[in-house]
Amino acid sequence: MKKSKGDNVNYLGILFGLLSLVIIILSLVFLVKDRHIFRDGLFPFKRWERAQGEKYLKKFSGRERAEGEEILRGLHSVLDVKNVAGSIEITGWDKDYFLIKYIKSGPTSESIENLMAKIETTKDSISIKRSTADKRLKSRGTISFDIFIPDTVKSISVNSVSGSIELSRMDPGITQSLKTVSGKIETDNSGNLQAGSTSGSITFRFSGSDLRVNTVSGSIRGEMLNMTPGSLLDLSSVSGSIHVDADETLNAEIALKSVSGSISCDFPVTISMKKRNRLEGKIGDGLIPLSIKTTSGSIKIRKL
Amino acid sequence: MGDENKKESENSRLNEARKIAKNKVAFIRHFITYISVLVVLAIINNVTSRGHQWWLWVALFWGIGVFFNFMSAYLFKGGGLKKMEDDLTRREMERLGETDEKK
Numbered sequence: 031m032k033k034s035k036g037d038n039v040n041y042l043g044i045l046f047g048l049l050s051l052v053i054i055i056l057s058l059v060f061l062v063k064d065r066h067i068f069r070d071g072l073f074p075f076k077r078w079e080r081a082q083g084e085k086y087l088k089k090f091s092g093r094e095r096a097e098g099e100e101i102l103r104g105l106h107s108v109l110d111v112k113n114v115a116g117s118i119e120i121t122g123w124d125k126d127y128f129l130i131k132y133i134k135s136g137p138t139s140e141s142i143e144n145l146m147a148k149i150e151t152t153k154d155s156i157s158i159k160r161s162t163a164d165k166r167l168k169s170r171g172t173i174s175f176d177i178f179i180p181d182t183v184k185s186i187s188v189n190s191v192s193g194s195i196e197l198s199r200m201d202p203g204i205t206q207s208l209k210t211v212s213g214k215i216e217t218d219n220s221g222n223l224q225a226g227s228t229s230g231s232i233t234f235r236f237s238g239s240d241l242r243v244n245t246v247s248g249s250i251r252g253e254m255l256n257m258t259p260g261s262l263l264d265l266s267s268v269s270g271s272i273h274v275d276a277d278e279t280l281n282a283e284i285a286l287k288s289v290s291g292s293i294s295c296d297f298p299v300t301i302s303m304k305k306r307n308r309l310e311g312k313i314g315d316g317l318i319p320l321s322i323k324t325t326s327g328s329i330k331i332r333k334l
Numbered sequence: 335m336g337d338e339n340k341k342e343s344e345n346s347r348l349n350e351a352r353k354i355a356k357n358k359v360a361f362i363r364h365f366i367t368y369i370s371v372l373v374v375l376a377i378i379n380n381v382t383s384r385g386h387q388w389w390l391w392v393a394l395f396w397g398i399g400v401f402f403n404f405m406s407a408y409l410f411k412g413g414g415l416k417k418m419e420d421d422l423t424r425r426e427m428e429r430l431g432e433t434d435e436k437k
Contacts, residue, residue: 039358039359039362040358040408042362043358043361043362043404043407043408044408046361046362046365046404047361047365047401047404047405047408049365050365050368050397050400050401050404051397051401053372053393053397054393054394054397054398054401057390057391057393057394057397058394060387060390061387061390061391061394292383328386
């Protein structure tokens, strides 16, 4: 049978119908990706899950778990934590000893027995690592750490693969190096800070002289306080937005670049170069180099 | 009498066919308008500010409307509820005829 015009209209209509479905799905995906509330893992479900705590996790995931804690005394000034899977929370407190709590979680009781929190101390430092008792066994399971530290600590280094890193009640002078692959990083106070995450967001308050923060797909939010000449500030992301608040004394030579996002700055800038996706200039006397780069996110610098 | 019935049913089929064709053409027109407006909005969005892509909200919600239009023009072209009503009427007529015969 010969094809008529009517058949063509039918095919065209079906094609258009399917196209409209594809557009709906794509716009939904892009909109969800664009919302920080989703990107930062703050779905109402997740919040509820967190509130229910470990009880919920055990009930619904069928995982075994075991808890442990250790107290360490001494004037240690360096804390080094290495983990593979599981969250790490470090909290400053007014006591003069370290309290290290951990929760091991795994699919079987054997996997939990095999999993260890290895704690080593030297005169100056404490090192906490996830380890396995029998290396031949395939290590399955996670360890979450909840660490309380006294004010003797001056430097914290945390490395994780899958899990969030949260530091709270920190003294402003503590040097921090925080790295994870898939989890968010939060620190409520830091001295010199190096933070990197592949797929999580980073939130910080910085009052040191060396700030280097980078993400691949997470957003960066931060506050920068009391910066002195000689500081170095470098923030970069691939697909995340970067929003920083700074106090009014900011004296920076800024280089802002966003390939497809917007750039805005609340401070008066003496512009040396302005293009569609680039802004360079000086805020105040321009004593501190401040570089912010992102490929597809927006850049905002606001006054505190 | 038979000719009249035949003519009536032919007319009703013609009307039905016209309605379906009209719906299909209306859908194609709707889709073309949808795409054209989206392109304009996307250009305005990206020329004025390249940050938040607000035109995607329009694409999403209007797209849902366009998809429903497609469903009604192509998938439920005879009018799903109308067909159901006709079937029910026919069945009820047959049932009433059966009870009359029994009486």
